[in-house]
Amino acid sequence: MARIELQQIVKRYGTVTTVRGIDLTIEDGEFVVLVGPSGCGKSTTLRMIAGLEPISGGTLRIGGEVVNNHEPKHRNIAMVFQNYAIYPHLTVAQNIGFGLYTSKLSKAQKQARIRETARTLSLEPYLDRRPAALSGGQRQRVAIGRAMVRDPVAFLFDEPLSNLDAQLRGQMRLEIKQLHQRLGSTIVFVTHDQVEAMSLADRIVVMRDGSILQVGSPMELYNRPADIFTARFIGTPEMNMIDAVATGGGLTPEANGAAVDLSRVTGLPPLAPGQTVILGIRPHELQLLSGGEAPFPIRIEGKVRVCEPHGPETFVLLDLPQGSVVARAPATASFRPGETVAFGAQTAALRLFDKQTGMRIGSA
Amino acid sequence: MSTQTQPLQAYGNLRPGRIVAWTILFLGGVVMITPLLFMFSTSLKSAGQVYDLRLIPDQPTLANYVKVLSDGRFVRWFANSTIIATVVTLSCLFFDSLVAYTLAKFAFPGRRLVFLAILSTLMIPTEMLVIPWYLMASKLGWIDSYLGIMFPGLVTAFGVFLMRQFFETVPNDFLEAARVDGLNEFAIWWKVALPLVTPALSALAIFTFLGNWTAFFWPLIVTTDPSLYTLPVGLSSFAVEQSIQWELIMTGAALATLPTLAIFLFFQRYIVRGVMLAGVKG
Numbered sequence: 001m002a003r004i005e006l007q008q009i010v011k012r013y014g015t016v017t018t019v020r021g022i023d024l025t026i027e028d029g030e031f032v033v034l035v036g037p038s039g040c041g042k043s044t045t046l047r048m049i050a051g052l053e054p055i056s057g058g059t060l061r062i063g064g065e066v067v068n069n070h071e072p073k074h075r076n077i078a079m080v081f082q083n084y085a086i087y088p089h090l091t092v093a094q095n096i097g098f099g100l101y102t103s104k105l106s107k108a109q110k111q112a113r114i115r116e117t118a119r120t121l122s123l124e125p126y127l128d129r130r131p132a133a134l135s136g137g138q139r140q141r142v143a144i145g146r147a148m149v150r151d152p153v154a155f156l157f158d159e160p161l162s163n164l165d166a167q168l169r170g171q172m173r174l175e176i177k178q179l180h181q182r183l184g185s186t187i188v189f190v191t192h193d194q195v196e197a198m199s200l201a202d203r204i205v206v207m208r209d210g211s212i213l214q215v216g217s218p219m220e221l222y223n224r225p226a227d228i229f230t231a232r233f234i235g236t237p238e239m240n241m242i243d244a245v246a247t248g249g250g251l252t253p254e255a256n257g258a259a260v261d262l263s264r265v266t267g268l269p270p271l272a273p274g275q276t277v278i279l280g281i282r283p284h285e286l287q288l289l290s291g292g293e294a295p296f297p298i299r300i301e302g303k304v305r306v307c308e309p310h311g312p313e314t315f316v317l318l319d320l321p322q323g324s325v326v327a328r329a330p331a332t333a334s335f336r337p338g339e340t341v342a343f344g345a346q347t348a349a350l351r352l353f354d355k356q357t358g359m360r361i362g363s364a
Numbered sequence: 365m366s367t368q369t370q371p372l373q374a375y376g377n378l379r380p381g382r383i384v385a386w387t388i389l390f391l392g393g394v395v396m397i398t399p400l401l402f403m404f405s406t407s408l409k410s411a412g413q414v415y416d417l418r419l420i421p422d423q424p425t426l427a428n429y430v431k432v433l434s435d436g437r438f439v440r441w442f443a444n445s446t447i448i449a450t451v452v453t454l455s456c457l458f459f460d461s462l463v464a465y466t467l468a469k470f471a472f473p474g475r476r477l478v479f480l481a482i483l484s485t486l487m488i489p490t491e492m493l494v495i496p497w498y499l500m501a502s503k504l505g506w507i508d509s510y511l512g513i514m515f516p517g518l519v520t521a522f523g524v525f526l527m528r529q530f531f532e533t534v535p536n537d538f539l540e541a542a543r544v545d546g547l548n549e550f551a552i553w554w555k556v557a558l559p560l561v562t563p564a565l566s567a568l569a570i571f572t573f574l575g576n577w578t579a580f581f582w583p584l585i586v587t588t589d590p591s592l593y594t595l596p597v598g599l600s601s602f603a604v605e606q607s608i609q610w611e612l613i614m615t616g617a618a619l620a621t622l623p624t625l626a627i628f629l630f631f632q633r634y635i636v637r638g639v640m641l642a643g644v645k646g
Contacts, residue, residue: 052540073546085541089559102546146545 002063002153002186003028004049010057011044011210018044020210021058026154031180031187035197035233036207042190043158045207049188050079050156063153073102078147079156082163084139086131092118092142093127099146117149120179137168144179154186161196173199194234198222206230224351228358231280231351237315240286240325242279243355246271251279255322261299265347269362276355283315285349286327289342296344300325304335316341400621406614414610428615438616440591441598446623448510448583448594449576452517456572457565460523461531465553467524468531469539479528485521494585501586512586513594517576523568530564531557566631573627577620595620 004026011019019041026032034042047053049060051072060068067075078099086095096114103110118124121141131139140160147155157176161169177200180187191197197204198218206213206221206229214226218234225231225239232238243254244262251268253260254276262279271277286300302318302325314329318341327343335341352361401419408424409416416422432438467479497516498507506512534557542552558565580596587593593601599616 050540050544052543072540072544077544079541079544081537081541083535083537085535085537087538087556087559089562098542099545101542101551143541146541150545 003061004154004186004188005061006045006049006058007061008058009045009048009055009060011041011048011053012056017056018210019048022207022210022212024205024212024215026186026188029184029186031177031189031200031202032205033189033191033197033201033203034205034207035191035194036213037192037233040207041210042192042205042207046079046156046158046188046190049154050077051075052079076150076152077154077156078150078152079158080140080143080147080160082159084131084143084160084163086139086142086146088131091128091130092123092134092145095131095142096123096145096149099149103150113149117145120148120182121145121175135168136164137172140164140172141175144176148179148183152185154188157187157189159191160189161191161193169196176200195236198234204234206233224360225280226360228278228280228353231353231360235282237283237326239280239282239351240327241353242281242322242325244277244279246273246275246277248273251277253322259301259320260322261301262297264295264297265350266297267347268350269352271352271361277361278353278355280351280353281325281345281349283326283328286325286343286345288327288329288333289344291342293344297347298345298350299342300327300344301340301342304337304339304341306337307333307335318343403614403621404618406611407618409611411609411611428611429619432612432615432619437590437593437598438619441593441595442619444510444592444598445577445595445620448513449573449623451510452514452576453569453572455514455518456520456523457569459519460568461527461558461561461565462553463519464524464527465531465557468528469534469536469557479524482521482524486525490581494582497582498585506586508587508589508592510592513583513592516582517572517579520572523572526568527561527564530561534560562634566634570628570631574624577624 006022006024008021008023009019010017010021018039022041022045024032034045036042044053048055049062051067051070051074055068059066062075062077087098090098093114096117097110100110100113105113114127115124118127121144123138123141123145126134126138131142134142140163143160160176161172164172173196176187176189180200189196189200201218203215204218204221205215208229214221214230216224221230221234225234228241232241242260244251244260245254246268249266249268251262251265251271253262281298287296289296289299300318300320302320304316305319305324306317308315308317309331311331313331314333316327316329316333316335318325318327325343329335329341353359354361402417405419405421406414407428408426409421410423410425410427413421413423463482467475467482493516501507501512501515506515538556538560539552542556547555578596579594580600583594584597584600587597590598590601595616599613599620
C-alpha cells in the first residue's frame, strides 16, 4: 500500500497542454475517483501515474519515492483497462498468472496465488476457459484478477465499467467496492459517470480542461459544490439553475413573470444590490405544494411538460418563463402535460453562484 | 429436430444471385484443379501413355515415383527447397513482424518515411534487382551457397506491409497492460502482440513458403552447382537432360506439391481460429 502524491503535474503534447499543474495527494488505502467530461485530463493523469505517459512537469511520488522517470514495471502498480485487455489466446488462469510474469515466486506459489485470486473473484470454475467463453462481467473480473494477483501498492482503473450494460455495471460497482473494503488498497478510478464516482469514492476529484475544480467526499461535492460545473456534474438529475438579481438583502428572478417567487428568502450571504447570481436547487430539494402548507421561502410554479416515473419517485419537468426546472414528486403523483404545478424549497436548499465567475458564493 | 430441418432451410435460401455465385466459383474451381488432376494423372502413366489425355490411366503405375525417388538428385533438390523455404519463411515471420510491430506501435521521428521507403521497394521488379543481388552475392562469396539463394528473401517489404496492417488493429490496451505487468518490449511483442496476429502470420507463412518453394529465376542464376539446385531449377534441368520425359517431370511436380499442401492445411486452422478470435471483444 502506498500514498500517491502529485505535485504540479503537467502534461503537454507539443504546444497543447492537457494537464495543467495539478496537485493531489491520495492517501494510503484511499479510494479516489477522478471524474469529469471527455478530454478533461483524467485518463491522462491516471496514465501518468501508471507510467504509460511521460510527465512533462511536476513531481509524482509513490510511497514517498519520486517515480517520474520509473518504468511502469518499477512502480508496482496494477491497472485495469476499459477494454479489459485480457488476452484472448490465454486461459483465465494464464491471464491472471500474467500479472506474475516478473515475480520470483516458484511455480507452485504462483499457482496457489492464481487460485486464491480466482476464488476471491468467484472465477474458480472458469480457470481453464478462454475469454471468448466468458460474459462481460467475468472478463472484467479476470482483468481485476490479473491486477490483484501481484499484490500491488495501488490499483488504477481506467473507466473499467464503461463497456458493461447498466445491470452488470451496478453489480461490478458493488464488487469493486467490496474488494476495496476487503483489501484496503489504494485505488485511483477514472470515470465520466458521476453515479459511479458518488457510489465508489472516498473522495472525488472533479476535473475540467486539465485542472482540478474540486476535491472532496461525495456528499461534500453534492452539498457544497465549489462552482456551477461541479454542481451540475454531480447529482442526477442535475441541479436546476435559475438566474436572479440581488436586491438589498433579498433576491428576485432575473426574468419577468411570477413563476419563481423568492420574496421570502432570508439569511443570504452579503450581495451587492444589482449583482447577478445563479440559484442552484437540486430536484430532490423541491417539495410538491398542495396549497395547504405554510409558505416556503422559495416557490416555483410552472406548466408540466413531461413526467418521468422512476418507481420510488417521479420527476417532473416544468416549463417556466426563465427556462425549465426538474422537480421530484412523490411516486403517486401524476400530472397531465400543461397542468400548472407548484413546488417549494427551504433557503438551505439554495446554492448561490456568481454569474460572472461561476464560483459558489458564501456558504449558502 | 432442428438439425434435420437445417438442410431444408439452406436450400430454401437459394436465390438467383447465390446460384450465379456458386456457378462462377465452381467453374473457377474446375479451372484451378484441372491442371493438378492432369499432373497427378500423368505421374501415374507410363511413357507411352503420356499423350493419352484420359484423366484416369488405363494401367496406373507407381514406377515413375520409384524412379524419381530413387534418383539421389531429386531427393537432394527436395531437401534444398525444404531447407531454403523453411529458413526464409521463419526469417520473414520473425523479422517482418518485428519491423512491422515497431512501425505500427512505436512513435519515432521518420517512422512514416521508413515505412514508405520499405513500401517503395515493392515497386521495383525482381528483374531489376537481380544484377545488384548477384554482384552483392559475388562480392560476399555467396554464389553457390544456401545463403546466396536465401538472402534476398530473408526480410520482405510485402511481409512488413502485411504485418503492419494487422499490428495496427491490435488495441494498445493489450500492450500497455503487459507493460504495467512488467514485460520488456521484446516480451510484449513475442508473448502478447504476435499471438494476436496469428491469422496474418499464417497468411505470411503460406505466401512466403510457397513463393520460395516455387522460386525459379533467382536460384537458377545464383547456383551453378547441381547439388545446390532447388526443386524447380532441378526439375527444369531434368527436363533438358532427359529430353522432356513428361511423366517424370509430372511425378517430380506432384511430389513437389505435397509440402505446399501440408503447409496450407497446417496453417489454415490458425487462419480460421484467428478470425474467430478477432471477432471477440476484449
